[in-house]
Amino acid sequence: MTEEIIITGFGGQGVLSMGKIMAYSGVMQDMEVSWMPSYGPEMRGGTANVTVIISSERISSPIVRHFDTAIILNQQSLDKFESSIKPGGVLIYDSNGITRHPERKDIVVYRVDATEEAARMNSSKTFNMIVLGGFLKVKPLIKLENVIKGLKKSLPERYHNLIPMNEKALKRGIEIIQKV
Amino acid sequence: MKKELRLMKGNEAVAEAAIRAGADGYFGYPITPQSEILEYLMEANPAETTGMVVLQAESEVAAINMVYGGAACGKKVMTSSSSPGISLKQEGISYIAGAELPCLIVNVVRGGPGLGTIQPAQSDYFQSVKGGGHGDYHLIVLAPASVQEMADFVDLGFDLAFKYRNPVLILSDGAIGQMMEKVYLSQQKERSKVFPDWATTGKPATRERNIITSLDLDPNGMEMHNHKLQAKYNEIREKEVRYEEFQCEDAEYLLVAYGTSARVCQKAVQLLREKGLKVGLLRPVTLFPFPTKRINDLSGQVKGILSVEMSAGQMVEDVLLAVNGKVPVKHFGRMGGIVPTPEEVVENLKSKIIGG
The missing domain is CATH 3.40.50.970 (Thiamin diphosphate (ThDP)-binding fold, Pyr/PP domains)
Structure with missing residues (x-):
């Protein structure tokens, strides 16, 4: 089993940290992982992306151009990466700020309105965990309990009091994600 | 442990x-x-x-x-x-x-x-x-x-x-x-508490001075040093030659790549094998010393070699020296900060080595 994922959106949306938590969760589940961030000029332009690969085998290339799953969090990223999803692959997106919705018919599209939900929950910072929850529902490769373990590993101890809030957000994401 | x-x-x-x-x-x-x-x-x-x-x-x-x-x-x-x-x-x-x-x-x-x-x-x-x-x-x-x-x-x-x-x-x-x-x-x-006998740690009465220098004004001495x-x-x-091989045992074609390119090539080998092409990868772990002998040996087994680097073609010169004309050797690379994709490696092996 190998899952090649790209997460992409604005800087500040928690794209890189979502990828990091995903990777840590994979480690907790005894899987091979790689986390390859964009660190180049595109970061300076305000968008960020990260490629996460989770596999039961040794990972060959950490850099891939076609993905099993794309988690897309803004319009620029949708324009850029919709075509990079493998046929039969999955696109998860947040419709907030999206003016042109996904158009491909040979992929499965899911919508998780995490921005709206985070505002409703009054915790905009857990936005990325709502999205991650949605991913867990669609692609149950990692168990929720391992994500919580991953969170504990990747967050400094002084922030461990925030874990219950993140867990709530993850569960909310599992509930609200919808197939389009 | x-x-x-x-x-x-x-x-x-x-x-x-x-x-x-x-x-x-x-x-x-x-x-x-x-x-x-x-x-x-x-x-x-x-x-x-x-x-x-x-x-x-x-x-x-x-x-x-x-x-x-x-x-x-x-x-x-x-x-x-x-x-x-x-x-x-x-x-x-x-x-x-x-x-x-x-x-x-x-x-x-x-x-x-x-x-x-x-x-x-x-x-x-x-x-x-x-x-x-x-x-x-x-x-x-x-x-x-x-x-x-x-x-x-x-x-x-x-x-x-x-x-x-x-x-x-x-x-x-x-x-x-x-x-x-x-x-x-x-x-x-x-951390080590003992130092090599050549180190300049202060001269005790029991031995000669240790001298560290790259200079010798006498050319004879300098030639000896060389x-x-x-x-x-x-x-x-x-x-000290070190390398790693992936699926080279039955390989008819060989990729040579190090570092990130070698990771990309591993994926290319998988894609090529899925299509029934017997391709292997030799990954030099030491670049100096270069695995010259192993590449020369493999060139007796394969029909052609593609050297893959994120450059205009530098290591390919050492591959060419190792192969010494036995089989065709070509280069594929991307430059200026672009990482090649496994698919590009597949295409280039086909067009430059298998097809040609």
Whole structure:
């Protein structure tokens, strides 16, 4: 089993940290992982992306151009990466700020309105965990309990009091994600 | 002994491994994409635990000369930079090689020439394996292809450096420096309290002075010194070649690639094998010494070889020398900070080697 994922959106949306938590969760589940961030000029332009690969085998290339799953969090990223999803692959997106919705018919599209939900929950910072929850529902490769373990590993101890809030957000994401 | 598992960036792994290897000093200057090495060491502050010195020098030139000084005292010292910074260090590196001192240098390569770009590249191959600075010298060059090897090669690098009294270069790139993977860290080693007998640690009454220099104004003496260096490089060529093979046993075509390119090529081998093409990959782990003999042997078995690098074609020259005309050898690469995709490698093997 190998899952090649790209997460992409604005800087500040928690794209890189979502990828990091995903990777840590994979480690907790005894899987091979790689986390390859964009660190180049595109970061300076305000968008960020990260490629996460989770596999039961040794990972060959950490850099891939076609993905099993794309988690897309803004319009620029949708324009850029919709075509990079493998046929039969999955696109998860947040419709907030999206003016042109996904158009491909040979992929499965899911919508998780995490921005709206985070505002409703009054915790905009857990936005990325709502999205991650949605991913867990669609692609149950990692168990929720391992994500919580991953969170504990990747967050400094002084922030461990925030874990219950993140867990709530993850569960909310599992509930609200919808197939389009 | 049980090793500690962490998820780390390649750059962080180098830094943590340096502390655990019992290094005495790190002297650096920030440059993307390797600044995390210096940042991690500064935050870890090993001065309080192992006593390791971490110092941000005023420039790359100062950093490499601090390494020269530390190494002359028999200390386990290192520096790191990325391409333009490594160019600045070349004078010092040549002196260190000439004075036969051990040290570890890490180059997290970015696209060039000049200031170039901050994205990954492999265009410093010639500089790394053919000299870089002036004079007839070689570094021992290790090419990690994973975060695990970024950590492992710190310890290995120091061992080789002290064994041969020679600078060792870890030739990495922006992708391996920036990506996170699982890494098993070794146990903390104590910093050495004994120093090699050549080190300049103060002259006791019981022995002659130790002199560290790269200078000999008498050309006869200098030629003798050069013969000694060349004999050492030949010994390294005989004993220290390291490489890894993927599915070479029945291969009819061969890819040769190191570092990030080798990871991309592993995926290309998978894709090609799925299509029924018998393709293998040879990954040089040491670039100096180069696995010349193994590539020559394999050229008796395969119909053609594609060398894949993130450069205009540098390592391909060493592959051509190794193959010595036995089978066609071609190059495929991307430049300026672009990493080739597995699909591009597949297409190029087909068009340049299998089809041609």
